[in-house]
Amino acid sequence: xxxxxxxxxxxxxxxHNVDYADIRINDITQENISTENLKVQQLSTNRTRGYxxxxxxxxxxxxxxxxxxxxxxxxxxxxxxxxxxxxxxxRSPVRLSPKEAIxxxxxxxxxxxxxxxxxxxxxxxxxxxxxxMREAAPxxxxxxxSLSFRKEDKTFADTDGSFITQTLYESGGGIEAIAVSKxxxxxxxxxxxxxxxxxxxGYEFIEQMGLLENAERIAxxxxxxxxxxxxxxxxxxxxxxxxxxxLQIHESVGHPIELDRVFGYEAGYAGTSFLEPKMAGSFRYGxxxxxxxxxxxxxxxxxxxxxxxxxxxxxxxxxxxxxxxHNFISSRDTASVLDxxxxxxxxxxxxARIPIVRMTNINLLPGKYELDELIGGVENGLLLSVNKSWSxxxxxxNFQFACELAYEIKDGKLTGxxxxxxxxxxxxxxxxxxxxxxxxxKYWQMYGTPNCGKGEPGQVAHVGHGSAxxxxxxxxxxxxxxx
Amino acid sequence: xxxKEQAYAIIDQVVQAAEGVDVRVMVQAxxxxxxxxANSEIHQNVFEDSVQVNVNLSQGKKRIxxxxxxxxxxxxxxxxxxMVQNLEFLPEGQEEPPLVSEPLLMEIVDFNDxxxxxxxxxxxxxxxxxxxDMLTPEYKAFGAVSYDTIQMAFGNSKGIKRFARVNSANFxxxxxxxxxxxxxxxxxSNTPQDFDVIAAFERAYDKAKMNQNPMQIEPGAYTVxxxxxxxxxxxxxxxxxxxxxxxxxxxxxxxxxxxxxxVFDEQLTIVDDHTNPNTVSLPFDFEGTPRQKVTIIExxxxxxxxxxxxxxxxxxxxxxGHSVNMPHFGGIPLNIVVEGGDKTxxxxxxxxxxxxxxTRFHYMxxxxxxxxxxxxxxxxxxxxxxxxxxxxxxxxxxxxDSMLRALNSIEAISSDRVRTRSFFGNYYVxxxxxxxxxxxxxxxx
Numbered sequence: 045x046x047x048x049x050x051x052x053x054x055x056x057x058x059x060h061n062v063d064y065a066d067i068r069i070n071d072i073t074q075e076n077i078s079t080e081n082l083k084v085q086q087l088s089t090n091r092t093r094g095y096x097x098x099x100x101x102x103x104x105x106x107x108x109x110x111x112x113x114x115x116x117x118x119x120x121x122x123x124x125x126x127x128x129x130x131x132x133x134x135r136s137p138v139r140l141s142p143k144e145a146i147x148x149x150x151x152x153x154x155x156x157x158x159x160x161x162x163x164x165x166x167x168x169x170x171x172x173x174x175x176x177m178r179e180a181a182p183x184x185x186x187x188x189x190s191l192s193f194r195k196e197d198k199t200f201a202d203t204d205g206s207f208i209t210q211t212l213y214e215s216g217g218g219i220e221a222i223a224v225s226k227x228x229x230x231x232x233x234x235x236x237x238x239x240x241x242x243x244x245x246g247y248e249f250i251e252q253m254g255l256l257e258n259a260e261r262i263a264x265x266x267x268x269x270x271x272x273x274x275x276x277x278x279x280x281x282x283x284x285x286x287x288x289x290x291l292q293i294h295e296s297v298g299h300p301i302e303l304d305r306v307f308g309y310e311a312g313y314a315g316t317s318f319l320e321p322k323m324a325g326s327f328r329y330g331x332x333x334x335x336x337x338x339x340x341x342x343x344x345x346x347x348x349x350x351x352x353x354x355x356x357x358x359x360x361x362x363x364x365x366x367x368x369x370h371n372f373i374s375s376r377d378t379a380s381v382l383d384x385x386x387x388x389x390x391x392x393x394x395x396a397r398i399p400i401v402r403m404t405n406i407n408l409l410p411g412k413y414e415l416d417e418l419i420g421g422v423e424n425g426l427l428l429s430v431n432k433s434w435s436x437x438x439x440x441x442n443f444q445f446a447c448e449l450a451y452e453i454k455d456g457k458l459t460g461x462x463x464x465x466x467x468x469x470x471x472x473x474x475x476x477x478x479x480x481x482x483x484x485x486k487y488w489q490m491y492g493t494p495n496c497g498k499g500e501p502g503q504v505a506h507v508g509h510g511s512a513x514x515x516x517x518x519x520x521x522x523x524x525x526x527x
Numbered sequence: 528x529x530x531k532e533q534a535y536a537i538i539d540q541v542v543q544a545a546e547g548v549d550v551r552v553m554v555q556a557x558x559x560x561x562x563x564x565a566n567s568e569i570h571q572n573v574f575e576d577s578v579q580v581n582v583n584l585s586q587g588k589k590r591i592x593x594x595x596x597x598x599x600x601x602x603x604x605x606x607x608x609x610m611v612q613n614l615e616f617l618p619e620g621q622e623e624p625p626l627v628s629e630p631l632l633m634e635i636v637d638f639n640d641x642x643x644x645x646x647x648x649x650x651x652x653x654x655x656x657x658x659x660d661m662l663t664p665e666y667k668a669f670g671a672v673s674y675d676t677i678q679m680a681f682g683n684s685k686g687i688k689r690f691a692r693v694n695s696a697n698f699x700x701x702x703x704x705x706x707x708x709x710x711x712x713x714x715x716s717n718t719p720q721d722f723d724v725i726a727a728f729e730r731a732y733d734k735a736k737m738n739q740n741p742m743q744i745e746p747g748a749y750t751v752x753x754x755x756x757x758x759x760x761x762x763x764x765x766x767x768x769x770x771x772x773x774x775x776x777x778x779x780x781x782x783x784x785x786x787x788x789x790v791f792d793e794q795l796t797i798v799d800d801h802t803n804p805n806t807v808s809l810p811f812d813f814e815g816t817p818r819q820k821v822t823i824i825e826x827x828x829x830x831x832x833x834x835x836x837x838x839x840x841x842x843x844x845x846x847x848g849h850s851v852n853m854p855h856f857g858g859i860p861l862n863i864v865v866e867g868g869d870k871t872x873x874x875x876x877x878x879x880x881x882x883x884x885x886t887r888f889h890y891m892x893x894x895x896x897x898x899x900x901x902x903x904x905x906x907x908x909x910x911x912x913x914x915x916x917x918x919x920x921x922x923x924x925x926x927x928d929s930m931l932r933a934l935n936s937i938e939a940i941s942s943d944r945v946r947t948r949s950f951f952g953n954y955y956v957x958x959x960x961x962x963x964x965x966x967x968x969x970x971x972x
Contacts, residue, residue, distance in 0.1 A: 078855070080621065081621065083588075083618070083619060083620050083621040084589075084590065084617060084618055084619065084620040084621075085620065085621070085854055085855065086592070086854050086855070087590065087591045087592065087613075087617065088591070088592035088593060088594070089592075089593040089594075089610075090593065090594045090595070091593075091594070091595040091596060091597060092579065092594075092595075092596040093596050093597055094577065094596060096575075104569070104572075105569075105570070105571060105572055106572050106573075107571075107572065107573040107574070108573070108574045108575070108576075109573070109574070109575035109576070109577070110575070110576050110577075111576070111577060111578060111596050112576075122574060123574075125648065126560075126572045126573070126574060126648050127572070129562070129569075129572060129648040129649045129651070129652040130562075130569040130572040130652060132569070132649070132652040132653060132655075132656050133564065133568055133569040133652055133655045133656040133659055134568050134569060135566070135567060135568040136568070138570070163613065163617070164616060164617075167617075167618060171618075185778060186777065222777075224778040226784070227897070228897060229777075229778055229779050229783075229896070229897050307565070307566070308565045308566050308667070308669055308703075309565045309570055309571075310565075311565060311669035311701055311703065312563070312564075312565065312669035312670040312671060312699055312700070312701045313671070313699075315889065315890075396575035396577055397573075397575075398571060398573055432894075433892050433893060433894045433902070434890075434892055435890045435891065435892045435902045435903055435904070435925075436890055436904075437889055437890070437904040437906070437923060437925070437970055437972075438889045438890070438904070438906055439970075439972055441970055441971070441972070442904060442923075442925055442968055442969070442970045444902055444925060444927065444967075444968065446894050446895075465894075465895060467894065467927075469925070469967070469968055500561060500563055500571075500671045500673070501559060501561055501573070501575075501673070523927045523965075523967040523968075526746045526747065526927075526965065526966075526967045527747060527748070
């Protein structure tokens with residue numbers, strides 16, 4: 045296959061004088077298992093294999109994806125024709141930032157190949173977790189669980205001389221307890237909502253997830269939420285756990301720092317960003333407690349890889365340091381506009397899509413506090429856990445999140461009282477500016493989000509976020525007081 | 528793209544290899560070209576040609592599914608045999624949905640050759656260029672023009688066959704000035720005669736020119752007029768969280784316990800209707816069931832929901848043909864058609880003393896599905912209406928509101944309906960005037 049890829053690239057370069065071309069082969073196997081009320085709901089294995097060819101001709105871009113490996117040359121010529129068509133409406137030729145030619149192989153380190161574990165063992169784990177939930181809270185309306193595993197083999201070759209192969213593994217899953225009454229439905233999830241937590245890891249990640257150990261707790265909390273009071277509206281100090289902070293980072297930091305959004309590439313669909321290039325190095329994004337990196341190298345992160353889909357090595361990039369914004373995440377075509385090198389975040393959703401700027405692992409670095417200290421500094425507030433709903437405007441400024449539950453904090457202590465349906469809302473830089481403490485590395489954990497949407501045609505990226513509980517002052521909670 | 532005969536041959540290979548168990552096979556093929564523009568130039572231009580075979584095997588209540596893009600006969604048969612062996616040791620699922628047996632054959636080719644000829648990559652690029660040439664230098668355009676051919680072939684071990692081939696084109700344009708004022712328009716069509724890209728671009732441009740010097744308003748309850756795209760946004764999320772049998776069985780729907788009751792204003796009638804010529808859809812679902820027209824809301828009364836086989840079996844009814852091969856959703860209505868009213872959108876604006884006109888929403892999500900409580904921000908044009916006239920632009924606002932409440936406060940529904948894009952297929956919806964729509968947040972843009 046290497047010879048075939050290189051022959052096609054050579055044809056594009058020598059016979060058609062392209063500026064640049066690359067070919068990327070993806071072979072992906074994904075297994076999805078889910079159970080509901082102690083019955084199998086889904087047991088599926090999906091395999092897709094194909095290749096995409098990207099061509100730049102006179103600074104214009106064309107891309108074609110196909111599954112027919114016998115027609116790689118024809119597909120390349122389709123991509124070339126598309127690039128020629130793009131020239132009809134081209135104002136300034138695209139420049140790709142320079143990079144080195146690399147020949148290498150990268151593989152996710154796994155202890156247990158997740159696809160080697162039997163379906164029966166996986167189902168047994170989910171059934172056992174469901175059983176614990178149902179025994180702990182017989183009044184539950186529904187229990188469910190899910191596991192997903194993925195193996196992706198990638199081969200990348202380009203006209204610069206790179207040839208990179210990667211094998212990436214992912215494992216993830218979660219459980220849910222659902223309680224209903226005549227007027228209400230409440231859900232508790234572990235380790236997070238939206239089908240749990242995901243990592244680039246083997247089956248050992250599932251074994252260490254603690255599904256069985258947490259099943260009883262969430263079952264009882266789901267039932268308790270039915271009887272809980274509605275979360276009050278007003279302004280409160282919040283301590284936010286990583287199970288919610290993950291999505292806060294994702295929406296209000298991860299997306300705004302994507303350089304393609306900043307340049308308007310996504311304006312017609314996913315939106316833009318309030319950030320501008322001139323803000324790098326000076327804009328106060330948050331308080332001095334806020335330190336955020338884009339780190340594609342952190343072991344286990346769902347956004348961890350060896351090379352991005354333009355052949356750029358994975359990197360750790362400071363994004364916000366002591367509250368000051370420093371760097372965007374970029375691709376070759378966006379970095380060149382700023383006369384920079386790509387920092388390696390261009391990724392494609394499979395063989396049929398082009399690489400675009402995607403989050404890697406956007407991580408809030410740990411601070412110095414114990415969790416008790418953060419809670420101890422709150423006179424009247426809430427500890428928020430597990431995301432339930434999310435929304436943010438097209439410039440990533442006005443956000444609103446709902447969580448599965450809020451624990452009441454009074455006079456520096458958790459009172460044991462819980463509220464249902466907590467919502468909080470704010471303005472991105474004001475919110476991060478109100479952060480006055482982040483818990484230390486003991487509390488730091490990563491969550492993987494396998495469903496980040498962007499691009500046309502639509503692409504789904506797998507990204508990660510590490511964080512520790514953090515405290516935010518005087519945040520608007522609820523909407524019931526808006527008349 | 529595969530021919531019908533090639534797709535049927537794959538189905539026959541799978542059915543033969545799965546002898547002794549029930550099998551459903553869907554062969555999906557698509558060819559999709561999309562030309563994307565930003566900052567008034569083409570920046571992404573792509574084509575993909577894909578085929579995926581989806582196989583569902585069942586034995587009593589045991590079910591297993593696989594899909595593959597690798598179509599060689601030996602490999603496909605080997606995978607089927609492996610999955611059949613897996614069935615032996617698997618625990619049972621919840622339902623034992625029957626195989627569809629009638630009609631034996633459905634073949635529908637609703638493919639428009641003129642549209643196909645009008646949408647090749649050079650013609651798409653020329654359309655974009657034609658639009659961009661209309662702009663004055665202070666404006667930039669962003670958007671996409673796309674053309675898709677979708678082909679689905681289905682068969683099962685009862686011997687039925689299904690085949691459908693459709694094509695459609697989409698265009699969206701967002702036009703922005705240097706101060707951030709934007710306008711937006713989109714069209715979706717399955718004929719070249721309706722695919723008036725230039726007219727859509729002009730609408731977006733006119734709106735961008737109106738969207739200048741926006742004023743700030745405060746959160747609170749306002750009379751709003753939701754243009755068709757905004758109505759389509761809301762109905763997409765309502766369909767996902769509340770219009771399926773599965774959502775009712777999960778007691779997660781806002782219609783839980785309310786079938787037969789009046790839940791919305793009596794002006795509102797919502798039908799899922801793939802036979803409406805303004806929708807682009809497929810006449811059967813992922814289980815081979817012929818798609819039914821389903822009246823979901825009739826004059827404000829909750830009448831029915833859509834089903835796949837499993838949710839229908841659990842409810843003791845027939846499937847309505849709305850499987851999307853996602854068992855956790857059950858069925859999803861893909862072709863929502865909302866009955867129009869008797870006044871045009873223009874007349875509704877003229878009759879409004881004090882209101883807010885909304886173009887569309889951004890990043891909607893349910894906050895509380897049982898209450899149909901949704902939140903989103905406005906986008907690409909919010910305007911103040913005073914004494915029947917648009918008097919200025921408004922900065923974007925966030926709403927958080929229960930649609931059970933909002934759609935009980937409908938003051939008018941427009942007679943002019945448009946096709947709006949949905950997650951799959953498209954809707955055909957009017958504009959709506961709603962009283963006391965709750966804005967809960969504001970932005971500075």
